[in-house]
Amino acid sequence: xxxxxxxxxxxxxxxxxxxxxxxxxxxxxxxxxxxxxxxxxxxxxxxxxxxxxxxxxxxxxxxxxxxxxxxxxxxxxxxxxxxxxxxxxxxxxxxxxxxxxxxxxxxxxxxxx
Amino acid sequence: xxxxxxxxxxxxxxxxxxxxxxxxxxxxxxxxxxxxxxxxxxxxxxxxxxxxxxxxxxxxxxxxxxxxxxxxxxxxxxxxxxxxxxxxxxxxxxxxxxxxxxxxxxxxxxxxxxxx
Numbered sequence: 001x002x003x004x005x006x007x008x009x010x011x012x013x014x015x016x017x018x019x020x021x022x023x024x025x026x027x028x029x030x031x032x033x034x035x036x037x038x039x040x041x042x043x044x045x046x047x048x049x050x051x052x053x054x055x056x057x058x059x060x061x062x063x064x065x066x067x068x069x070x071x072x073x074x075x076x077x078x079x080x081x082x083x084x085x086x087x088x089x090x091x092x093x094x095x096x097x098x099x100x101x102x103x104x105x106x107x108x109x110x111x112x113x
Numbered sequence: 114x115x116x117x118x119x120x121x122x123x124x125x126x127x128x129x130x131x132x133x134x135x136x137x138x139x140x141x142x143x144x145x146x147x148x149x150x151x152x153x154x155x156x157x158x159x160x161x162x163x164x165x166x167x168x169x170x171x172x173x174x175x176x177x178x179x180x181x182x183x184x185x186x187x188x189x190x191x192x193x194x195x196x197x198x199x200x201x202x203x204x205x206x207x208x209x210x211x212x213x214x215x216x217x218x219x220x221x222x223x224x225x226x227x228x229x
Contacts, residue, residue: 004156035219043157043219059218090156092217099145101159102217 003027004105006091012111019078021108023091029103030096032074034058034066036087037107043090049074050096081112117201122224125191133186133223135201140181144203147217148175148186151198157219160186160199191227198222 007022025032033048035058045058047066055066063085067075074093078085088109092102118136125131137146148160161168161175163184168175174187188195200222 033217042221045218092156099162099164101147101162102149102157103159104156107154107156 004091004093004103006089006105006108008108009106010109010111012113013078013081015082015112017078017081017112019081019110019112021076021078021089021091021110023074023076023093023105024072025074025093025103026072027093027103028071029093030071031094032068033092033094033102034064034074034076035090035092036060037090038087046076081110083112086110086112117203117220119199119201119220119223121221122226124226124228125188125195126228127193128190131188131191131195131225131227133188133199133201133225134183135185136183137201137203138182140203141205143205145205146175146177146181146184147202147204148173149200149202149217149219150195151200151222152194153197157200162204191225193227193229196225196227198224 004025013019031050034046035043037043044060046064047058049055049068052071065077088107090107091105094102145162145164147162149157150160151157161170161173163175163177176185200219202217
């Protein structure tokens, strides 16, 4: 089975800290994605990447950046964490065709205090 | 991106079939219909997808209207483990490599409750 692994299930960080959320997939997928999920707002796309060192902004990129130095790893970076970034963060991967599903990780619940 | 409309919630009894509807009246000829579900405290899970013909897999069946403006996800015998939020999403097959057309845009989905 394809696995998408997110490095932490729960994280608590302080306001102003730089936060790294790591995601690794083991099926050589070209595309990787970061979403956040909040009650009442559903899943919203933050950033995605369709190749190593390539990235595209999603719907809510402000306050975030990403890094993809290797095909299997896609990192989400909160440059200076704020309390409104408290959320569930979900990573996903897929091959680059529309007739193929996404595989999601289990999520990282980040709390910024 | 073409939009989908789903009921906010539905209820079913265990071991009975469940039909989850989705309207996508602005679907384009190049859009695949994808379904995902999200169990409590987990990431979304791929269920099934189709383009024009009805599709079956081990998890569910997908019935697509002839005009493709609506579809129905069918769970043949609901179990308590099927209680989840079900999302119907359109994905454009022209977005073959990167680009804005290749991303999944989630709506709010249908919360399915299964009663024992």
